[in-house]
Amino acid sequence: MKHNPCFAASLINGCWLSAVLLITACGGGSSSKPTLPGASSVASAAHNSPASSMISSSSINGSAAQSSSTGSVAVSQKVLAPDLTADPELPAKGTDAHAKAAEAVRFLTQATFGPTLKEIDHLTLVGKEAWLEEQFVEPKNLHLELLLKRYEQVSLVPVPTKDIDTEAWQREVQRSDIFWEINIWGKDQLRQRVAYALSQILVISNVADALFNDSRGIAHYNDILASHAFGNYRDLLEEVTLNPMMGEYLNMVRNEKANAEKNIRPDENFARELMQLFSIGLVELNLDGTVKLDDKNLPIPTYDQNTIKALARVFTGWNLATITNWWEWTDSGASEILPMKAFPAYHDTAEKILFGNKIISAGKTPQQDIDAALDILFAHNNIAPFISKQLIQRLVTSNPSSAYVSRVASIFNDNGMGVKGDLKAVIKAILLDDEAQNGYKTMPDTFGKLREPILQFSAIWRAFHAQGVPAKNAAGYISPPRLRFYGTGREMGQRPFGSNSVFNFYRPDYQQPGAIKTANLVSPEFQILTESFTVAKTNAMTWFSFWTDSSNTSFAKDFDADWDLFPPRMNFNKAKALAAQRAQLIDYLNLLLMANQMSAEMQQILLTYLNSLPVSNNIEKEIMVYEALFLVAASPEYAVQR
Numbered sequence: 001m002k003h004n005p006c007f008a009a010s011l012i013n014g015c016w017l018s019a020v021l022l023i024t025a026c027g028g029g030s031s032s033k034p035t036l037p038g039a040s041s042v043a044s045a046a047h048n049s050p051a052s053s054m055i056s057s058s059s060i061n062g063s064a065a066q067s068s069s070t071g072s073v074a075v076s077q078k079v080l081a082p083d084l085t086a087d088p089e090l091p092a093k094g095t096d097a098h099a100k101a102a103e104a105v106r107f108l109t110q111a112t113f114g115p116t117l118k119e120i121d122h123l124t125l126v127g128k129e130a131w132l133e134e135q136f137v138e139p140k141n142l143h144l145e146l147l148l149k150r151y152e153q154v155s156l157v158p159v160p161t162k163d164i165d166t167e168a169w170q171r172e173v174q175r176s177d178i179f180w181e182i183n184i185w186g187k188d189q190l191r192q193r194v195a196y197a198l199s200q201i202l203v204i205s206n207v208a209d210a211l212f213n214d215s216r217g218i219a220h221y222n223d224i225l226a227s228h229a230f231g232n233y234r235d236l237l238e239e240v241t242l243n244p245m246m247g248e249y250l251n252m253v254r255n256e257k258a259n260a261e262k263n264i265r266p267d268e269n270f271a272r273e274l275m276q277l278f279s280i281g282l283v284e285l286n287l288d289g290t291v292k293l294d295d296k297n298l299p300i301p302t303y304d305q306n307t308i309k310a311l312a313r314v315f316t317g318w319n320l321a322t323i324t325n326w327w328e329w330t331d332s333g334a335s336e337i338l339p340m341k342a343f344p345a346y347h348d349t350a351e352k353i354l355f356g357n358k359i360i361s362a363g364k365t366p367q368q369d370i371d372a373a374l375d376i377l378f379a380h381n382n383i384a385p386f387i388s389k390q391l392i393q394r395l396v397t398s399n400p401s402s403a404y405v406s407r408v409a410s411i412f413n414d415n416g417m418g419v420k421g422d423l424k425a426v427i428k429a430i431l432l433d434d435e436a437q438n439g440y441k442t443m444p445d446t447f448g449k450l451r452e453p454i455l456q457f458s459a460i461w462r463a464f465h466a467q468g469v470p471a472k473n474a475a476g477y478i479s480p481p482r483l484r485f486y487g488t489g490r491e492m493g494q495r496p497f498g499s500n501s502v503f504n505f506y507r508p509d510y511q512q513p514g515a516i517k518t519a520n521l522v523s524p525e526f527q528i529l530t531e532s533f534t535v536a537k538t539n540a541m542t543w544f545s546f547w548t549d550s551s552n553t554s555f556a557k558d559f560d561a562d563w564d565l566f567p568p569r570m571n572f573n574k575a576k577a578l579a580a581q582r583a584q585l586i587d588y589l590n591l592l593l594m595a596n597q598m599s600a601e602m603q604q605i606l607l608t609y610l611n612s613l614p615v616s617n618n619i620e621k622e623i624m625v626y627e628a629l630f631l632v633a634a635s636p637e638y639a640v641q642r
Contacts, residue, residue, distance in 0.1 A: 074139040080146065080185045081480065082467045087117040087574060093587050100124045102596035106440070109641055110395050111135075111431055112189035113196075114459030115592065117574075119189075132428055135190035136230055141182045143175070143219040143226075144337070150174045150482075154473045159216070159333030168213045172206070173486045173564055175215040179222070179496050180483035181468070184461050188226075194427055195226035196454075196496070197394035201387070202240050202278055205499045210248040217245045217336030218497050233387060233412075233421035234378045237278065241370060242339040244320055246270070250502065253340065254326070257316045257348035266348065271311035273502050275303055280382035287409050288402035289385040302382055303355060310352040314373040317347025317366045342366035355380075378421065384412035388426060390508050395427075396436045398449040399521050404435040440597070440642040448642040450525040452505070453492035453537055455641075457485070457544070460633060463592050464570035471557050484557070487564035492537035493528035538634050543567060545630040549576075549622055572625050579621035582610040582628075589632045595642075602637055 091097035104123040108115035111132075123131050151158045151174060156167060183192050204221060206212045221243055228236035240246050247253040250270040258265050276282055283299040284292040291299050321338035322330045326346055344366060352360040352369070360372045377383065388408040392400045408429045415425035430436060439447035451459075460466075461483070468481035489495035499505045506527035511517040516526070548567045557563055578585040586606050590598040610628060614620050632638050 074137075079149075079480070080141065080181050082185050082465050083116075083118070084465060084467070084571070085118075088121040090117070090574075090588060090591070097124070098591070098596070102591060103437075105591065105595035106642075107431070107437070109459065109595065110436065112193050112462075113183045113455065114462035116462050116465075117592065120592075128432060132190070132431065135188070136424060138188045138191065140188045140191055140226055141186045143178050143182060143222045144216060146182065147175055147178045147216065147219045150178060153477065153479050154471065155475060155477075160213075160331075168215070171215040172212070173484065175219050176486040176496070176564075177482040177484055178219065180458075180485050184458060184466055184483060190427070191226050191229045193395070194229035194391075194423070195222060197391055198225045198229065198236070199497065200394060200499075200504045201390055202236070202246075203499055203502045203504050204245050204249045205497055205501070207498055207500055208249055211245060214245060214248070214336045216333060220337045221245045222497070228423065230424035230427065232419070233383075233423055234374065235421075236423075237274075237374055237378070238370070239339070240278070241270075241274070241315075241374065242318070244335060244338070244340055247318065247320075247340050252315050252318055254319055255312070255316050256326075256346045257313065266309075266312040266316050268308050268312040270315055272308050275307075275311070275377065277502060279377045279386070280380045281386045285382050285385045286402075287381075287385055287413075288406035289389045289400075289409070290402055302380075307354050307356075310354055311373060313348040313350070313352055314360065314369045317343050317345070319343055319346075384409040384420075388412050388430075391426065392430055392436075393449065393508055393524060395430055396449070397439060397447050398523055398525075399446045401435060401443070404433055404439075407433060444642075446519075446521060448640050450523060450529065451639055451641045452525045453488065453494045453528075453533075454496065456537075456633065456639065457488075457541075459593060460544075460629070461568060461570070464572060464575075464629075466568035466570050468568045469557055469566050473558075481569075483568055484564065484566045488540075490536070491533075491540045491565065493530065493533040540565075541633045542630055545633060546626045549625075572622070572629075575625045575629070576618075576621045579624040580615050582607055582624075585610070585624070585628055589628060593632055594638055597642055598632075598637055602635060606631055 091101050101120050101124060104120045105115045107128055108119055108123060112119070126134070148158050151171070154170070154174065156171060156174070160167070160171075183189075183196070186192060199222065202225065204211065204218070206214065206218055211218065224239050224243060225236075228239065241252075244253065247270075250273055251267040252270040255267045255270070256264055280302050282302060284302055286292055294300050318340040319326060320330055320335040321341045322332040322335040326343050342365065347366040347369070349363055351362040352373075354360070354373065354376055358376045360369060360376075364372065385405055388411075389400060389405045392404065392408060408426060411422075411425050411429040413420055415422035419425075435442075435447075466483060468483040470478050470481050471484075472478045486495070489498050494505050506524040508524050509522050510524050510527040511521065512523045512526035512529075516523045544567045548570050549572050557566060575585060575588060578588055586598075586603055590596055590603070606628065609631070610624060613624055613627065615624050
């Protein structure tokens with residue numbers, strides 16, 4: 001099978017197996033990690049009804065009522081737990097069932113946080129369209145709801161009453177646990193996967209000091225993205241605009257109208273990023289995402305400084321919902337969740353002109369100004385190709401053809417019923433497009449994307465039913481298992497809601513120097529594939545692959561100890577049953593993790609090495625599985641989603 005030479009060449013830069021041998025010989029990371037035996041031996045509605053983000057009175061304790069624009073999808077009330085029921089049998093290699101299973105793996109890799117044997121089996125039974133329709137109505141898991149339950153379990157007050165929270169670290173790692181548990185164990189896979197993609201477009205980050213104490217607010221922001229994942233992008237833009245986490249992050253909170261005597265001018269931060277990153281981008285685009293050029297063959301800017309200044313004036317006069325006076329501060333936890341509220345005395349009510357000729361008349365209220373400005377941005381021709389292409393990049397391929405972008409952008413502009421911005425229709429168009437399903441065959445030199453680290457790990461955890469580790473509080477209460485994977489920023493350059501700036505972990509137009517740039521391709525995820533993170537991530541994969549079998553004895557970690565990473569137990573029973581048949585073990589990993597796309601060369605390298613290992617007892621069978629899994633997970637071929 002032909003593999004993308006640009007991606008692969010940039011990943012390999014030498015012998016893959018030699019690199020793995022070198023990396024694993026470094027000792028697997030910090031001395032606090034356990035010795036790893038064997039490691040040293042191997043390498044919805046139209047925008048006529050914008051979301052109000054109304055919150056019920058119970059929001060002070062964290063329960064948010066759903067916006068009217070997001071539909072009537074049920075909310076899951078179940079406590080999440082790993083599915084430990086038996087997996088279906090593997091289809092025999094070379095059969096039609098095996099080929100269908102491989103295609104299901106490809107689809108689920110694009111649409112979920114990773115395939116499982118049960119989901120593969122179900123998808124091949126019902127078909128892709130039916131699977132999508134099931135996912136559209138699957139009850140959604142709310143991060144905030146589950147986070148508040150977790151706080152109770154570990155004896156944390158749900159809503160701290162002090163501004164500087166000395167328990168912020170413990171609160172934040174609990175939020176991270178919930179993120180992983182929902183995305184690994186939850187059934188609403190498509191919704192959460194799209195929400196994660198949206199989180200890399202509509203970025204907030206608690207790397208910023210302003211948000212570090214606001215774990216509840218970040219969990220709720222994640223819920224907003226998930227609630228609107230199949231809703232309308234115009235509604236999502238409005239709810240994000242008025243969200244206090246975005247307000248704090250991009251300085252819309254307390255953004256005040258101009259006052260020459262006090263040398264006050266409206267802050268331009270949110271206005272600029274709303275245009276540049278959240279809606280229309282920097283330059284004019286054709287429907288297919290290609291750049292429009294002027295008569296001098298230069299890109300045409302979408303806006304100028306005058307538009308930035310005018311739009312900044314739109315977003316004046318908003319502050320946290322729990323205060324009564326403009327310069328008042330609040331310790332209320334509800335301020336993290338409730339939409340910001342308007343203070344008309346601090347809002348600029350003069351006329352505003354956007355893009356040279358789009359007029360927002362004088363005398364409007366703060367809400368009316370926002371409605372008018374967002375309507376103007378939403379009507380812009382750029383928003384469909386700009387957002388559609390990025391969603392394709394996050395889910396399917398870094399370099400979609402212009403025809404693919406055009407087809408999806410057309411659906412963004414009109415879902416077939418005259419509605420613009422219908423994300424449900426857009427996601428369906430992205431995943432069912434012929435290029436998404438067959439691009440790896442029809443355009444093998446350009447199709448595909450580097451799997452970002454988060455998705456590399458999540459696919460393995462879902463494939464092998466990651467079960468987490470229990471934790472105990474000071475009173476001795478031992479919790480159900482949780483997935484603790486917070487410190488991934490230092491391990492692999494990426495932590496959910498932990499980017500270093502509003503520009504995400506990587507730019508959608510980033511080009512890796514060398515073969516990729518020479519071919520004029522983009523490779524967003526390569527921007528964090530530095531030498532140091534490559535080594536650190538591979539060491540983390542070593543640590544997270546060895547001795548994590550669910551049959552091994554686990555123990556409870558102190559919830560308040562300084563730990564932010566711990567390997568989850570995984571179920572390797574099916575893999576261990578194949579340990580003595582090395583070729584079948586490779587076939588199993590090839591199907592489940594790589595959609596049967598492993599090259600013959602890689603299969604032979606693996607088989608030669610695994611044949612050198614003994615497999616006469618249970619311990620040796622476990623080591624066989626660990627070695628095989630690690631070598632696949634660390635390989636360049638697994639790293640590229642095709």
